[in-house]
Amino acid sequence: MMYIHRYNYVLPESCPDLPYLKLGKPNNMDLLEKNEMRRLAPIILHALGSALFTALKDKTEIAGIITGTGRGCLSKLEQFLNDMDSYHETALNPTVFIQATNNTIGGLIAQKLDTGAYNVTFVNQGLTVLNVLKDSQIISMENPEKMVLFGFFEENTDFNQMIHDQSSYLNSPDGSKIIYGEGTSFFLASQKREKALAKIDEFQLIPTTLNFEKPFTFEELHPNAEIKGCTAFYLGYNNLFEEKEYYHELIQFASQKNIAIIPFKKQTGDFDTSSSLALAMAIEKLATENIQTIYIFNHYKRLSLTMIKLSKPS
């Protein structure tokens, strides 16, 4: 359990010349130096801006910085590969190599916040969000008087899109395309309820005895849970096939119980850490609307299924 006190997120946008959703221009650039804006990759600028916006408002002591990504800074990785080819492995730029390293964003955040606190990056495909939440929760419980800054970043590229296009894992069995995306989000959390915007009650990897062979039921996903008060479901379907084959029962259940349905991937696109943007949007909803409880159900490539439950702090 953790209380969320502040958050920031950036959604991708539809681009006419791209088959996936892409982040626009970075926000919060007033928090960065000009030389950083010149040399850092857009995803790093986005993530750094988002993290600093989230952490800098209150001068609270931070017990840990925990970041997560499924693929890291792909554009710099690919640039370094291209440069190795173009320059025949000579005259390579170390800045590009460093930015391709997964924990660069975590390290830069620490530098900008001037904190020597615990700093770890998780890179674990569709389990990344749960990995980060677990470590954040442990750090928060180990340091109940301090805040934990955790966040996510994901970048798509033409190369990554080409891998997606070629892999059957990454397309629906009926051939339906999945729209990919990217994004970043950061959260400031603690064990303190005072002035909190939302509470993360629990997060789970659903045992996939379900095997994606039939639509999941709410009872299977969260046994013995009762729907109380105004509730919303954020569901991770990306196209009609996924809606019908995986989430149909949940949608029917929600309709019977008057539960709002938000198919969040229409806004985020699909990517390894897409639940993190759903988490940010859910926190915003709890903070601004008359919703008591939100469940985020998301699947990852027919390999895993995750649940995050949030509520309005009581």
Added chain:
Amino acid sequence: MNEERKEVWITGIGIISAIGKDVYSSLAYLKSGQSPLRPLQFTNSIHSGKYIGGAVDLSEEELNSRLKLVDRGYNRTAKLAIWAAGQALEDAGLFPALAKITSVNATTVGGMALTEKYYNEIFKEDKIVDENFLNQMDSGSVSRAVRHYFNLNKWHYHISTACSSGANAIMFGARLIRTGDTQVVLAGGSDSMSKFVLNGFLSLKNVDPLLCRPFDRDRFGLNLGEGAAYLVLEEKQHAIKRNKKPLAKLSGYANTSETYHITGSSPDGKGAYQAMSNAINMAALKPDEIDFVHTHGTSTIDNDLAESSALKRLFGNKIRFGSSKTYTGHTLAASGAISSVLTLGMMKEGFIFPSLNFNNPIEETGLIPVTELVENPDLRHCMVNSFGFGGNNTSLIYSSPA
């Protein structure tokens, strides 16, 4: 959270690197005082044969055959991880593994060797590539492979904090146990050789074409290596119930950010000092109770000055320390786990390995590593350091079982 923290025992270890394919042979090599590092060979690279390093002398086919891999859903980093993890589980008496064991894995490069192999084909030639390769190019694929191969807990973890990743995986595994989240964790790190990484470190101008010289005044840079090491971490009472004796207990750990520079260490080693100091405090020890420090000791100009400065500040001149990078090369995400396994082996067998290729101390500190084999030392508390890009510093302390 339960305030009565649980004790974390090490009940199994496994390793593969340039100095051996198991713990026994690796320790024997470590006693020999010889370096196995040889010129690294790469396909289609101008650097092939020009830089020495620590490659594991097993081909992909040999790894497939020895691991009985029938499908091709595993990259080399994953195969090395599975190799070492299997030994650790067997050593712990947990093989075949139980689904309740949680794995915490670590790599920096993951499937990079495949990415660099297929990048041009997919992207520039629009070629269709075997799907088995497409799904193992990222770092997380290694974690998925280890979990899948041993049928471990489906909720697994994967850390990537550059060269401190393996040590952070061990630390995180211990925290999962201490908070009561789980009772048995398989934790470690793995990385394999790639042109990408060699070119990356060359761009930073810190690769020594000859044998590296850790903590030497005239050191120039590192030698790359590949390998993997895993530890079975077990909650004390869980091990006692199955009559399993520990190799050691993990008595202290700490991770800090240096906030000095994204790649370089501060000359005074403030991050390294803080990590070591915090770990000692957690273990409720005094600095003079640390019997040996297995350093990060990469032989780069910045790292060794920072680490040496921090060692001197914390321990004074008397501390016994050494670097095994002349034996294994710098194995990146695996290095903290490899140093841990070698240290645990030394504590069990009772020796300190000789650090190689040292001639003159760093002028700023004057510290001299252990350069001769020490037999039958009293190793009650040993520290392992592992530092990485991003100013990421981790120290672990292993203590003999009481």
